[in-house]
Every structure is written in C-alpha cells, then in structure tokens.
Amino acid sequence: MTEKDFGSKIKKLREEKNMSQEELAIQLNISQSKLSKIENGRLKANMVLILGVCNCFCVEVTEFISQFV
Structure with a gap:
C-alpha cells in the first residue's frame, strides 16, 4: 500500500460524486494544493x-x- 494508492482511492470517490478538489478540500479543512x-x-x-x-x-x-490490506 502506497501513498498513491490512498490518493487514487480518494480521487475516485471524489470524482464519483462529481466533486471538485476545491469542494472536497473545503470539507476536509485543507488546501486544494494539499x-x-x-x-x-x-x-x-x-x-x-x-x-x-x-x-x-x-x-x-x-x-x-x-x-x-
């Protein structure tokens, strides 16, 4: 399991909900860049x-x- 695996899963979930990085970042209280x-x-x-x-x-x-796992 790598950081890229987790990141890809997050991106997949976000895209399935037609959510932008900015929208998710706001909900997670982090920057879009992060x-x-x-x-x-x-x-x-x-x-x-x-x-x-x-x-x-x-x-x-x-x-x-x-x-x-």
Whole structure:
C-alpha cells in the first residue's frame, strides 16, 4: 500500500460524486494544493484525513482501507 494508492482511492470517490478538489478540500479543512498532492501520491494521507474522507462520502473506514490490506 502506497501513498498513491490512498490518493487514487480518494480521487475516485471524489470524482464519483462529481466533486471538485476545491469542494472536497473545503470539507476536509485543507488546501486544494494539499489535496492535489495527496491524490497524486506526493504527500501522505494521515488517518485524520482518511476519516474525514470516509465521513464526507459515507464510507466505512474498513471498506476504504480493505483493498489495501
């Protein structure tokens, strides 16, 4: 499991909801630039951010991380 895997999953969820990076970044209380780096695997997604993503998209944390285990 790499940073890029988590970032790709976040991007996929965001795009499925037709949400812009800016919209998701606002909900996660981070900058759009930081979200872009996370989605591209250049920055690690910490657990707080992953929990926020799961909350935004009504996805169970176990479901989100299960494909990486």
